[in-house]
Amino acid sequence: MKVKLLIMVVMMLALSSFCFAQDNATEAGTEDTDTTAVVESIILPAPPGNLTGIDKPNDHGHAAILSWDLSPDDGAGENSVLKYEIYKWVPQLMLDINLVRDSLSVIQRILRNTTSGITEGTQADSMKIVFEKYSRDELFDIRNTLIAHVKQENTGLAEASNSYPENGAWLFVDKKPSGTKSFVHIGSKDFKSAGFVPDFANLYYRVDAVTIDGAKSSSKVLGPIQTSGQWYNTYRTPVVFSVLFFTLLTIYFVREARKGADLYVRPLGGIEAVDDAIGRATEMGRPILYVLGLGSAADIATIASFTILGRVAKKVAEYQTELLVPTYDPIVMTVAQEVVKSAYLDAGRPDAYKEDTVHFVTQSQFAYVAAVNGIMLRELPATNVYMGKFFAESLILAETGALAGSIQISGTDEIAQIPFFIVACDYTLIGEELYAASAYLGKEPVLLGSLKAQDYAKAAIILLAVIGVVLAQFEFGAAFVNLFEVAN
Amino acid sequence: MKRQLPFLLVFLFGAFMVFQYYVPHESSEFVYEFLLDWVMIIGIFALALGIWSLYTVSVDKIRHKKENWAYSYVTLIGLFIMVVLGFTYKVGDSWGFYSVFVISLMTLLGFLIQTSVSKDKGLWLGLSGLSLVVALGIAFTDDSWGIAFMTSEGLSNTMFTNFADFVLTPILATMFSLLAFFIASAAYRAFRARNILATLLLIAAIIVMLRFNPYMPFGLPEYMAKTSNWLMNVPNLAAQRAIVIGIGLGIVATSLKVILGIERGYMGKG
Numbered sequence: 066m067k068v069k070l071l072i073m074v075v076m077m078l079a080l081s082s083f084c085f086a087q088d089n090a091t092e093a094g095t096e097d098t099d100t101t102a103v104v105e106s107i108i109l110p111a112p113p114g115n116l117t118g119i120d121k122p123n124d125h126g127h128a129a130i131l132s133w134d135l136s137p138d139d140g141a142g143e144n145s146v147l148k149y150e151i152y153k154w155v156p157q158l159m160l161d162i163n164l165v166r167d168s169l170s171v172i173q174r175i176l177r178n179t180t181s182g183i184t185e186g187t188q189a190d191s192m193k194i195v196f197e198k199y200s201r202d203e204l205f206d207i208r209n210t211l212i213a214h215v216k217q218e219n220t221g222l223a224e225a226s227n228s229y230p231e232n233g234a235w236l237f238v239d240k241k242p243s244g245t246k247s248f249v250h251i252g253s254k255d256f257k258s259a260g261f262v263p264d265f266a267n268l269y270y271r272v273d274a275v276t277i278d279g280a281k282s283s284s285k286v287l288g289p290i291q292t293s294g295q296w297y298n299t300y301r302t303p304v305v306f307s308v309l310f311f312t313l314l315t316i317y318f319v320r321e322a323r324k325g326a327d328l329y330v331r332p333l334g335g336i337e338a339v340d341d342a343i344g345r346a347t348e349m350g351r352p353i354l355y356v357l358g359l360g361s362a363a364d365i366a367t368i369a370s371f372t373i374l375g376r377v378a379k380k381v382a383e384y385q386t387e388l389l390v391p392t393y394d395p396i397v398m399t400v401a402q403e404v405v406k407s408a409y410l411d412a413g414r415p416d417a418y419k420e421d422t423v424h425f426v427t428q429s430q431f432a433y434v435a436a437v438n439g440i441m442l443r444e445l446p447a448t449n450v451y452m453g454k455f456f457a458e459s460l461i462l463a464e465t466g467a468l469a470g471s472i473q474i475s476g477t478d479e480i481a482q483i484p485f486f487i488v489a490c491d492y493t494l495i496g497e498e499l500y501a502a503s504a505y506l507g508k509e510p511v512l513l514g515s516l517k518a519q520d521y522a523k524a525a526i527i528l529l530a531v532i533g534v535v536l537a538q539f540e541f542g543a544a545f546v547n548l549f550e551v552a553n
Numbered sequence: 554m555k556r557q558l559p560f561l562l563v564f565l566f567g568a569f570m571v572f573q574y575y576v577p578h579e580s581s582e583f584v585y586e587f588l589l590d591w592v593m594i595i596g597i598f599a600l601a602l603g604i605w606s607l608y609t610v611s612v613d614k615i616r617h618k619k620e621n622w623a624y625s626y627v628t629l630i631g632l633f634i635m636v637v638l639g640f641t642y643k644v645g646d647s648w649g650f651y652s653v654f655v656i657s658l659m660t661l662l663g664f665l666i667q668t669s670v671s672k673d674k675g676l677w678l679g680l681s682g683l684s685l686v687v688a689l690g691i692a693f694t695d696d697s698w699g700i701a702f703m704t705s706e707g708l709s710n711t712m713f714t715n716f717a718d719f720v721l722t723p724i725l726a727t728m729f730s731l732l733a734f735f736i737a738s739a740a741y742r743a744f745r746a747r748n749i750l751a752t753l754l755l756i757a758a759i760i761v762m763l764r765f766n767p768y769m770p771f772g773l774p775e776y777m778a779k780t781s782n783w784l785m786n787v788p789n790l791a792a793q794r795a796i797v798i799g800i801g802l803g804i805v806a807t808s809l810k811v812i813l814g815i816e817r818g819y820m821g822k823g
Contacts, residue, residue, distance in 0.1 A: 372818025
């Protein structure tokens, strides 16, 4: 099998090289032959000047920033420049690896049954015909062999690129319209991708000014330059300081709270209503419906909702009322089951806990809505609690709950859904109030401390906003405003 | 240890996620993507638990003949028929005994449910075995269709796509379209001029609604269009930004509490 595979690889390389021989020759020729030999009557534009390049800062590597002076014929002189074409020199080894990558790509498509897009008569089509003769198991083996081959060959790229300008060719990278003076070449970091740009390898670029007639003039070759990844993104320094400031503020207030400082937290109507709503459900003999929303267990809104669910479940267990928690996400379901089970245990009623209290419904948004609405209309819960991430389904749920005559308490950090909840629910926790609810419910000093830190941070933001508005009126104020700029 | 280990893991991974935001290097990205892959893997295992939960809840409804229990059969048949269709595909020109295979599997499901809810378990178990034998017999002898667990041929099975395109999609669109009527009823309640604030809300809503009404035959006076834009871009946007800033701080505070082990609600410890 191994021998067969190797023969296969060699055969494909030979076939690919044959298919591409014409193209490479043409592409490689672009540097030396130039277009003047073909179109003698066409006047060449002046080339772009002063081509410079640097490694793109604050990134994971594999990217370079090129900049150049416009061709004198771009917007002036003959005014004939239509676009700029960017070319990169690659060693022959890279071209060979690319051919294997192409084979790999075709095999992947066969394995995924997505070959319908391959055009008949192309090189990919001929590869497809060859590879389709193999069984799936054999194709998996061939794929793994090719990946290993590409990985191995890539290690020699840095050395191969030292051979410039021998034993290589210019590859087209991208084109930019006239008037453009810079280009960011973001290569792929995936060695299996055709757009792979190796780090710490010598890179050479050139930029061609191209007229509408196709006449090209090349800039001087830029290089060698190398790309590499950085260990710290300096663009995000303002965020570091903000987070440090906020963390210190939180730690300070948590310590103060532990020492016994009296921290006032304004009442939250929605949270205060929870106890009453559970009492109402008990008196009416109807269940309480708790909806965790469409968020995943990684969403902070869902995490805050788990805490509130724990409190609600504890009260429900104490009052011996029924609780219904239909969930959208299976991970959320498993976490919620644990939260409710612990709450029943804390309330001293582990026997009252039922496995199907928290159950999975579906991961389809409107199918979930249909199921929850069905529960509302069949079970007629006395109280509906919506806490977490909600999207287009928020109003459908809340309006159905209102029609069913339930008391409704909601809380979400989705800005677009807050108005819907305010209209259709009796109590709504707006944005951050959802996160504050856990601290408010527990009244634990450490949790209240973090709320105080939030308040002071908000005060600081308001103060900075006012200072920024005032300083922005003056020219020197721009420096202050720029302090807070965060680039990606 | 049972409690400490999860907190330690949360701290380690939470702290890593904070730091990786500032580290663009490939190594940091590799670990980040590796962890996200694990989230997906855990999600797939959790999905199996989710399906089991749906199955047990539905069977429980059938067993206790709860209100509308018959719909649980529809849920379970819908669930399993899509699974079966999604893993099978046509090989030749005709489907052969494929429909008998699908029906025997659905019958098997029905008999298994009856086995778990009925007192006469022996009979239903025997019938389940018979259905299974028929299904397996067809699966091993009929070459006009195939089973694909590792690849995606089943997703282009016409029966699978027809159920998805002509049954599921219209039903979901119907549910979504209900939103229009709910918006109207909610707007009616919200815009009743009960006090000065509600009246202001009503006036603002009328101006904005007129601005975006495509059927205005005479156009809108310019001052109304300007007022509408001002309402959307100044007071509305200002309030939204204030909420967003609050949410941002809330997220950071909650994340800190989770990472530092102060907030333990997600583990059932408030």
